[in-house]
Amino acid sequence: MEVRFFLVNKKLKQTSVQAIVRYEGQRYKISVGESVLAKYWNTTTYRCRVVREYPEATFINQRLKDWTDVIESVFNNWGLVVPTPKMVKDEINKEKRKRSIEAGGIIDNENDQYLIAFARKFESESLKSENTKKTYKTTIKFLEKYEKHYRVKLRFIDIDIDFYNKFKKWMLNLAYTYKEQKYNYSKNYIGGQFKNIQLFMNESQGKIHDFTGHNQKGFRVEYEETDSIYLTSEELEKIYNLDITPELLIENGFDKRLHNIQYAIKSLCEERDRFLIGCFTALRHSDYSRLEDVHFKNELLGIWTIKKDKKVYVPMHHLLKKILERRINILPKPISAQKHNDQIKEIGRLAGINEEVLLTKTRGGKRTSIVGPKYSFITSHTARRSGATNMYLAGIDVKFIQDLLGHSKAETTLKYIKVSAEDNAKRLINHPYFKGNK
Numbered sequence: 001m002e003v004r005f006f007l008v009n010k011k012l013k014q015t016s017v018q019a020i021v022r023y024e025g026q027r028y029k030i031s032v033g034e035s036v037l038a039k040y041w042n043t044t045t046y047r048c049r050v051v052r053e054y055p056e057a058t059f060i061n062q063r064l065k066d067w068t069d070v071i072e073s074v075f076n077n078w079g080l081v082v083p084t085p086k087m088v089k090d091e092i093n094k095e096k097r098k099r100s101i102e103a104g105g106i107i108d109n110e111n112d113q114y115l116i117a118f119a120r121k122f123e124s125e126s127l128k129s130e131n132t133k134k135t136y137k138t139t140i141k142f143l144e145k146y147e148k149h150y151r152v153k154l155r156f157i158d159i160d161i162d163f164y165n166k167f168k169k170w171m172l173n174l175a176y177t178y179k180e181q182k183y184n185y186s187k188n189y190i191g192g193q194f195k196n197i198q199l200f201m202n203e204s205q206g207k208i209h210d211f212t213g214h215n216q217k218g219f220r221v222e223y224e225e226t227d228s229i230y231l232t233s234e235e236l237e238k239i240y241n242l243d244i245t246p247e248l249l250i251e252n253g254f255d256k257r258l259h260n261i262q263y264a265i266k267s268l269c270e271e272r273d274r275f276l277i278g279c280f281t282a283l284r285h286s287d288y289s290r291l292e293d294v295h296f297k298n299e300l301l302g303i304w305t306i307k308k309d310k311k312v313y314v315p316m317h318h319l320l321k322k323i324l325e326r327r328i329n330i331l332p333k334p335i336s337a338q339k340h341n342d343q344i345k346e347i348g349r350l351a352g353i354n355e356e357v358l359l360t361k362t363r364g365g366k367r368t369s370i371v372g373p374k375y376s377f378i379t380s381h382t383a384r385r386s387g388a389t390n391m392y393l394a395g396i397d398v399k400f401i402q403d404l405l406g407h408s409k410a411e412t413t414l415k416y417i418k419v420s421a422e423d424n425a426k427r428l429i430n431h432p433y434f435k436g437n438k
Contacts, residue, residue, distance in 0.1 A: 001075050003068045005046045010038050019067060023075055024082045030092065032067045036060055070095050098210060112208050115154045116143050119200045129306045131286055139196035146170060159201055160213025164194070172365045184364025191221045227359045229377045230386040230418040233393075235353050236279050240319055242351045244268050252350060268350075270332040271343035273323050277331070278383025280317035282391065282404055285337055285380035293329040308406040341379050348375030389417045393427050 001023045008016040015038050019030040040054045041047075047064060048057035074091045083091070112118070123136040146167060147153060154163070171190045175182045198221065201214040213219070231239075246261045254264055278288040286306045295303045299321075301314045316324075324331075354373040361368060388401050402413040428434060 001072070003071050005032070005064055005067075007036070007038055007041055010041070012038060014038065017064070019071060021071060021075065021088075023078075026082060028085060028088055030071060030088065032064070034060060034063055034067075070099070113155045113157075115156055115159060115197075115200060115204075116140060116147070118156075118204045118208065119143070119196075122200060122203055129286075129309075131306065135192065136196055139193045139200075142171070142193055143197075156201065156204060156209040156211045157213070159197065159211065161216045161218050163213070164216075164219045167197075168194075175364075184366075187222055187224050187362040187365075188226065191223050194219075195221045224362055225415060227361060228385065228418070229357060229359070229374055229382060230389040231279065231353065231378070231382060232386075233390050235351075236276065236386065236390070237319075238351045238353065239272060239347060240276060240323075242272065242347065244272070244350065248350060268343060268347055271335075271340055272347050273327065274332045274340065275344045275347065275380070275383055276323060277320060278380065279386045279390075280320040281314045282384050282387030282401070283312075283314075284384055285340070288383065289332075289334045289337075289340070289380075291331050293331070296324065296329070305406065310406065312404055312406075314404060337380055344378050344380070344382075345375055348378045349373070351375075353378070385416065385418060388413070389419060392417050392419060393423060395427060 001021060004020050005017050006020055008018055014035055017032055017034045017036055019032055021028045021030065036048055036057075037054060040049045040051065040057060042049045047061045048054065050057045050061070070092060074088065074095050077091075119136065119140050123133055123140065126133055126136065143154060149170065150166075152158075168190065171185055171193065173184075175184050177183075198214050198219075201211075205211065244265050246265070249261055249264055250256050254261060274289060277291060278285065281288060281301055283291075283303070284305065284307060287303055291301070291303065295301055296316065299316050301316060301320075302311060304311050353375040356371060357374050357377065358369055358371045359377060361370070384405075388405055391401050392398065398410055398413060401417070402410050405413055405416065407413045407416070
């Protein structure tokens with residue numbers, strides 16, 4: 001295969017140039033958008049003659065050399081395929097576009113070379129759950145803040161190991177305020193941003209660009225095993241049996257005014273039931289907070305989960321049955337996750353879940369330890385972890401728990417479950433192997 005250039009009409013004083021390519025018995029004419037003075041054209045070299053009278057010749061010849069490089073690159077990728085003229089035209093335009101983006105030049109739709117523009121479009125068209133799309137929006141906001149801080153516009157070509165190190169260092173130094181306290185972002189939270197950045201790059205690669213900087217060694221999603229609590233079956237029973245009375249609330253510092261006490265009792269009872277439903281099913285908050293009567297049938301709970309988009313079934317725990325009977329199968333109305341978290345911490349405090357615990361987490365690149373009463377670490381996710389852990393300790397098959405949690409590997413489930421070596425040994429005390437039973 002050879003690329004040669006010919007004048008479109010050599011009788012004209014100035015005429016266009018076109019490339020002719022012969023490939024697999026086919027002849028392709030390719031417009032290259034160049035024009036020359038016909039009298040300076042060399043029909044032997046298929047280039048302009050470089051003479052003093054025609055200084056533009058050197059520039060035109062360089063352009064034709066660039067065109068040759070583009071055309072050869074396209075044809076070398078066909079392999080055994082014999083392309084149509086349209087296929088050739090489309091691939092040449094794609095190759096030109098790619099090279100222009102790499103060089104930081106102007107392309108037809110300039111936004112196509114920028115990461116955030118693609119990420120916004122990707123998020124708006126995504127069919128994922130609203131919670132997942134919310135994480136995309138969060139990552140986009142961080143990228144926008146990064147651009148503003150460094151006064152740059154991130155292109156696909158910029159997303160490489162140098163960007164990774166710079167963005168990571170920037171995020172490690174960021175802080176957010178929660179309840180008048182400042183916190184650095186955790187390793188897993190920062191890892192979540194890189195996970196989405198890699199997703200944006202993977203989804204755009206091959207469609208808009210061919211950059212692979214996000215696949216470089218070291219450009220990875222860092223993750224550490226979460227150090228968090230679970231509530232034992234005994235602690236869950238304490239919460240279930242907690243009698244939330246006006247006297248209990250006043251004794252624990254609640255507003256004494258009657259209407260406030262009545263409101264607090266109703267709210268705490270609702271969130272206590274919602275939380276326990278999560279604990280006895282091991283569902284995510286996004287799933288257990290939207291349960292309705294229709295989800296319970298024949299002593300089974302069946303629901304399509306939001307995050308994994310799969311249907312799971314859970315046998316009804318005996319205390320879950322009692323909660324539903326007491327509520328006449330009318331489940332609590334949804335509230336925000338933050339309000340739910342605040343309420344269940346109060347419930348844990350009132351129930352005396354106050355064992356002192358120590359949790360460690362990496363924030364701002366530093367390993368930190370936090371000591372506090374166990375109730376202060378209760379969140380909506382504690383329900384899911386408690387459910388899975390207590391099922392495991394009760395002897396329920398790991399495969400069932402794995403499927404319920406949506407884990408692809410049993411190892412992930414065993415890491416997720418909060419069981420000490422001693423607890424794991426205790427659950428096997430009555431196993432026939434150790435008891436000597438056959």
